[in-house]
Amino acid sequence: MRGVPDMTRAVVERQYVDSRFGQSHLYRAGPMRDSGKRPLVCFHMSPHSGLYFEDLLAEMGRDRLAVAIDTPGFGNSDAPLARPTIADFAAAMGDVVQALGIATADVLGDHTGSKVALEFARQRPAQVERMILLSLGVWTDEESAHGVAEAPRELHEDGRTPVMWWTRAVRMSMKGRSIDKMGRNFFATQLHHRTTHWGHVAAAGYRAQDALLQVEKPIMVLNPEDDLYAITPRAQPYLVHPASHIRNLPGWGPGFLEVKTPEVAALVRTFLDGPNADT
Amino acid sequence: MPDPVLTRRSVLAGVLVTVLGAIPRGLPAGERPVAKVRRGYHKGRCGQLHYRVARTLAAGGQRPLLCLHGTPYSGRIYESLLAVLGTDRIAIAADTPGYGDSDPPASPPSMADYAAAIGDLIDACRFDELDLLGSQGGSALAVELARQRPQQVRRIALLSAPVFTRAEADERRGQLGPVELTAEGSHLAAAWRRLVGRAMPGWTLDHVASQFPDVLRRPAISWWGDKATLDYSLADRLPDLRQPILVLNPQDELQEQTRRARTLAANIEFRELPGWRLGFLDIRADELARIVRDFLNARGA
Numbered sequence: 001m002r003g004v005p006d007m008t009r010a011v012v013e014r015q016y017v018d019s020r021f022g023q024s025h026l027y028r029a030g031p032m033r034d035s036g037k038r039p040l041v042c043f044h045m046s047p048h049s050g051l052y053f054e055d056l057l058a059e060m061g062r063d064r065l066a067v068a069i070d071t072p073g074f075g076n077s078d079a080p081l082a083r084p085t086i087a088d089f090a091a092a093m094g095d096v097v098q099a100l101g102i103a104t105a106d107v108l109g110d111h112t113g114s115k116v117a118l119e120f121a122r123q124r125p126a127q128v129e130r131m132i133l134l135s136l137g138v139w140t141d142e143e144s145a146h147g148v149a150e151a152p153r154e155l156h157e158d159g160r161t162p163v164m165w166w167t168r169a170v171r172m173s174m175k176g177r178s179i180d181k182m183g184r185n186f187f188a189t190q191l192h193h194r195t196t197h198w199g200h201v202a203a204a205g206y207r208a209q210d211a212l213l214q215v216e217k218p219i220m221v222l223n224p225e226d227d228l229y230a231i232t233p234r235a236q237p238y239l240v241h242p243a244s245h246i247r248n249l250p251g252w253g254p255g256f257l258e259v260k261t262p263e264v265a266a267l268v269r270t271f272l273d274g275p276n277a278d279t
Numbered sequence: 280m281p282d283p284v285l286t287r288r289s290v291l292a293g294v295l296v297t298v299l300g301a302i303p304r305g306l307p308a309g310e311r312p313v314a315k316v317r318r319g320y321h322k323g324r325c326g327q328l329h330y331r332v333a334r335t336l337a338a339g340g341q342r343p344l345l346c347l348h349g350t351p352y353s354g355r356i357y358e359s360l361l362a363v364l365g366t367d368r369i370a371i372a373a374d375t376p377g378y379g380d381s382d383p384p385a386s387p388p389s390m391a392d393y394a395a396a397i398g399d400l401i402d403a404c405r406f407d408e409l410d411l412l413g414s415q416g417g418s419a420l421a422v423e424l425a426r427q428r429p430q431q432v433r434r435i436a437l438l439s440a441p442v443f444t445r446a447e448a449d450e451r452r453g454q455l456g457p458v459e460l461t462a463e464g465s466h467l468a469a470a471w472r473r474l475v476g477r478a479m480p481g482w483t484l485d486h487v488a489s490q491f492p493d494v495l496r497r498p499a500i501s502w503w504g505d506k507a508t509l510d511y512s513l514a515d516r517l518p519d520l521r522q523p524i525l526v527l528n529p530q531d532e533l534q535e536q537t538r539r540a541r542t543l544a545a546n547i548e549f550r551e552l553p554g555w556r557l558g559f560l561d562i563r564a565d566e567l568a569r570i571v572r573d574f575l576n577a578r579g580a
Contacts, residue, residue: 014327014380016319023318076318076380155484159471162491163464170462180499183460187495193488 010061012054014076019095022078025070026050026096029061037064037273038129039105041097043113043120044068046199049075049188052110055258059265069096071116073195075188083198086112086206090119103127106272110134110257111228112203118211130272131219134257135226138208138234146204150197162190169254172226177255212238219244220271224252311565314365316358318380323399326382329374330354330400333365341368341576342410342433345401347424348372349415349439350504353379353493356414359564364571371404373397375420377500379493387503390511394423406431410575414438414560415533416508422516429521434575436525438560440517441508442539448509455506458498470494474557477531482558518544525574527567529555548574 010029017024027050030039040060042053050068060066072092073079080088093116097105104127109117114133121128153161169182169189189196212219218241223232236246247267249256257264314333321328331354344364346357354372364370376396377383384392397420401409408431413421418437425432443451460466474487474494494501517524517540524544528537529552541549550570555563 014320014329016317025318153488155488157472157475157484159468159475162467162471166464166467167462170464179460179462183495183498187492190488190492190495194485 008062009058010066012057012061016076017096017099019072019077019092019099021072021080021084021092023076024072024078024092024096025076026100027054027057027068028065029057030065031061031063035063039065039067039100039102040268040272041093041102041105041107042066042068043093043107043109043116044071044074045111045113046071046074046203047189047191047196048185049191051075051185051188053257055261056264056268059261060268065102067100067102069093071113071199073192073198075191079192079195079198083195084202086115086119086202087123089116089202090123093120094124097124097127104129106130106132108132108134108268111137112199115203115206115208115211118208118215119206121215121217122211125215125217128215128217131215131217132268132271133219133221133235135224135228136208136221136232136235137203137228138231138238139204144204144207150200150204152195152197153193155193165189172253173255174225174251174253174259176259181255181258208235209238213240216240217244218271220267221246222249222267223247224249224254224256226253311363312366313362314370316361316365320380321400321403323396323403325376325384325396327380328376328382328396328400329380331358331361331372332369333361333371334369335366342408343369343371343404343406344410344412344571344575345397345424346370346372346412347397347414347417347420348375348378349417350375350378350508351494351496351501352490353381353496355379355490355493356560357412359561360568363564363568367572371400373400375417375504377497377503379496383497383500384503387500387506390419390423390507391427393420393504393507394427397424398427401428401431408433410434410436412436412438412571415441415531416504419508419511419513419516422513422520423511425520425522426516432522434523434525434577435520436527436571436574437540438527439529439531439533440513440526440537440540441533442513442517442536442543443509447536452506452509455502455509458501460498466498467495477557479530479554479556479558479562481562482556486558486561513540514543517547520544521546523574523577524548525550525571527552527570529559531556 012027012029015026044050044052049070053068057066070077071089106129107117114136221235223246314335316331316333318331348354348356353374357372361370374381410433411421418440421435425435458466524547526540526547526549
């Protein structure tokens with residue numbers, strides 16, 4: 001009953017492993033044989049889930065193990081009992097990486113996931129080689145305080161809450177992102193409605209500046225034209241490794257992982273596997 | 280990097296560990312017994328099949344129970360019930376292929392196809408015998424599974440039975456098709472209001488919000504399950520079964536169709552559930568568990 005497999009993409013499969021907050025769920029793709037390349041571990045924005053990386057995993061999985069983990073309380077991963085910090089999220093991700101038997105990896109984060117990636121590298125410096133951050137909220141203390149005030153979603157009989165989330169996503173998406181593609185992932189933004197704001201609250205309370213100074217890894221920061229376009233460049237003074245840099249992506253907006261998958265994969269491979277990759 | 284997780288043998292072992300070796304949860308003094316619900320995947324003919332399973336160390340003696348959902352929902356609808364029934368048996372809820380987190384088939388399946396795919400999970404669990412619980416379209420799936428596995432399936436409980444007349448099936452078939460997504464989100468408002476409109480008192484907006492994401496999955500093919508149900512004549516198939524069957528008739532959109540099951544065979548026990556509407560699986564889980572247990576544990580299976 002299965003269709004003919006697409007040989008140009010790796011098959012993306014799902015899996016549960018146990019972590020400190022219960023079951024953690026992940027998406028994974030990889031080549032049939034060990035390629036010798038380091039695994040790539042991806043952390044998603046909030047709300048959303050590892051499904052957000054499905055196209056990128058299918059592409060990167062052609063030559064390495066590529067994994068995207070549902071953050072605790074998102075996707076199919078069990079939620080912590082109390083509101084977590086980015087450090088809690090990162091520690092649980094460490095449990096997952098350990099359960100998968102990954103010794104060293106490159107990590108990629110997106111928005112909230114960028115902070116999870118930074119904290120993951122801070123907690124496990126020996127396990128991380130290179131990092132890619134897709135947008136990074138480098139907030140002032142005043143801006144952080146505003147984010148911490150986020151509250152659970154309000155629900156209404158007429159369903160206006162999911163409609164609001166949908167229309168906002170439609171409005172913000174970059175050119176070329178189809179409604180059908182959005183429809184594939186949208187459900188993940190509607191899961192865990194009581195606690196889904198925990199991701200933004202944790203991200204707002206995490207000082208990326210401090211972590212950037214402590215993480216002495218090569219970091220490529222990609223800066224698409226999204227809600228953090230003017231904020232992400234604030235990371236520049238805190239990039240300590242000589243190979244670290246920020247790359248602006250004008251014209252790329254929300255949905256670029258789907259619309260520009262080959263281009264993103266090329267950028268990622270060049271940075272992770274290029275001639276200076278061992279610096 | 281070697282990928283030991285995806286070998287056939289380890290996948291089978293994974294199912295057995297998750298289903299048979301789930302971690303029991305302690306019972307705080309004074310609280311009603313509930314079992315921890317865990318989730319897993321089995322790799323079958325339609326790709327990965329997602330399931331939920333509940334059991335405790337005390338779960339022994341009673342036959343395992345496999346629960347099958349209606350569409351476009353998922354095994355999530357049974358989470359409350361699994362936690363209760365998992366205290367004295369292994370209680371599993373599978374996501375039908377194409378729903379919840381189970382991979383979709385490549386083309387619209389028949390009810391026999393769906394049943395064969397669910398059968399892969401039963402085989403992986405190595406159950407000698409089991410009971411089935413179906414809901415709405417999942418009731419047709421349970422009947423077909425029992426037909427395919429007459430020796431293994433011992434008792435069958437159905438929450439609504441879609442016994443359509445030919446005219447009803449033809450009319451409903453004409454209304455099937457992909458969900459049209461609109462930029463302004465009218466499809467979301469319609470899906471949300473449909474759940475709210477069917478909810479019984481006590482099933483809150485929080486409950487609706489928990490169920491809602493499953494309704495949004497795979498809008499292009501979410502009608503496939505309904506098509507298989509409409510193409511499957513319960514009126515012809517139910518009388519073929521020799522197992523004891525309990526048909527429960529909640530006050531849902533299939534109430535009239537379910538009533539037709541009452542007289543289809545002598546081995547059908549029928550019970551009306553007036554006032555039970557969408558959400559009874561959550562807010563009447565304890566009462567439903569008692570009814571189902573009384574039936575499943577009775578002699579004569």
